[in-house]
Amino acid sequence: MKDLLSLEINEIENTMKDLGEPTYRASQIFSWLSKGITDFNEMKNLPKELKEKLSRDYSIVNPIIRSQQISREDGTRKYLLEFQDGNAVEAVLMKYKYGYSICISSQAGCRMGCRFCASTVNGLSRNLSSGEMLSEVLTVEKSLVEKSLRKDNLRIGHIVIMGTGEPLDNYNNVSKFIRLVHEPKGLNISMRNITLSTCGIVPMIDRFSEDFPQTNLAISLHGVNDEIRSSMMPINNKYPVADLIAAAKRYTEKTGRRITFEYTMVNGINDSDEDGEKLANLLRNMLCHVNIIPLNKVEGSGFDTVSKQRAFEFAKLLEERNIKATVRRELGGDIDAACGQLRLKNNH
Ligand code: SAH
DSSP: OEEGGGOOHHHHHHHHHHTTOOTHHHHHHHHHHHTTOOOGGGOTTSOHHHHHHHHHHEEOOOOEEEEEEEOTTTOOEEEEEEOTTSOEEEEEEEEETTEEEEEOOSEEEOSSOOTTOGGGTTOEEEEOOHHHHHHHHHHHHHHHHHTTGGGGOOOEEEEEEOSSSOGGGSHHHHHHHHHHHHOTTTTOOOGGGEEEEESOOHHHHHHHHHHOTTSEEEEEOOOSSHHHHHHHOTHHHHSOHHHHHHHHHHHHHHHOOOEEEEEEEOTTTSOSHHHHHHHHHHHTTOSEEEEEEEOOOOTTSOOOOOOHHHHHHHHHHHHHTTOOEEEOOOOOGGGTOSTTOOOOTTOO
16 A cells, blocks of 8 residues: 555646546645545545545555643643554644644654653654654644634644654655645645754755755754763764854855754753853854753653753853843643653553
8 A cells, every 4th residue: 555645746646647537636635635634535526436546555644643641731732643553653732822833753763862862762663754744743733623722723834843753864754744744735834834953964954955945944952062962962973063063054054044053951961151151152153043941851861950040041141142042931841742751651
């Protein structure tokens, strides 16, 4: 069975040609898929024989919502979505004034090995297909409609690729996913409303800025020099800080877009005033913004967090040196949905 949800419209058009069908059927099918329809019988404007042919050769990814947690603090919802092969990933829905934003996973597990992150503890299970990533958005959106949470007419308008997985380690599928959600006949999400976060795979950052100059990029920096960064993130041994900053500069020069540096603060590792000063020097004159995240504790990692107050002091120190900085509003802390806590408690 082929995965229909992973196909772009032009690919569905080719399929229609192969089946001897008019190509406009492709748009009809694509728009049903984008509404979250997963049963060919519900595609009401398709002829019966076409529906039969499609259901013989194609399946539509339809993960089961295995569990759902709702934060009492802020209404953030965490979904555990299970695919047919038993792999489960998490997607997190956050509500902002301007609408819903969803944080999706790009891989089941992760092989980057960041020492403070829960997602990488069991390594990489497998890449997700573009259709599976799209199904995270569609499944969550459908559940909003069913629960009439859309009374307020807010839709999922923003996507952050910041859940489990390293998106630039699954580039082909992630880039296809971005094109799928951007498609005007589908979810029609603006490239500017999509953010990809990477641990810093330098050559792929260049590729990304070439392919998606309008999409936002966030880089997980966390350390001001190689010694600190390598002690937290093995990827730094391959692509050291200087190379990463050079790639970030190429991105801003090419795209004219402001880059976000994520800076997870860890007690005694990267949280001193001196670290702040070094960070300000490193980023001087760059078109950038620093997003400070007090570490979310992960059992067994040995890393400790910092107080909210320390995070704000650190932000202030950066601001005083003309570096834009904010402390990330942590959503869903009480349901383990915050960064790095997307650990699958059942070993999937
Ligand atoms: N692989 C991508 C995206 C996933 S992680 C990346 O590395 O950017 C999203 C962000 O959360 C990254 O900045 C990551 O370093 C950070 N993060 C991971 N674990 C965390 C933790 N326990 N506390 C705070 N931030 C964490």
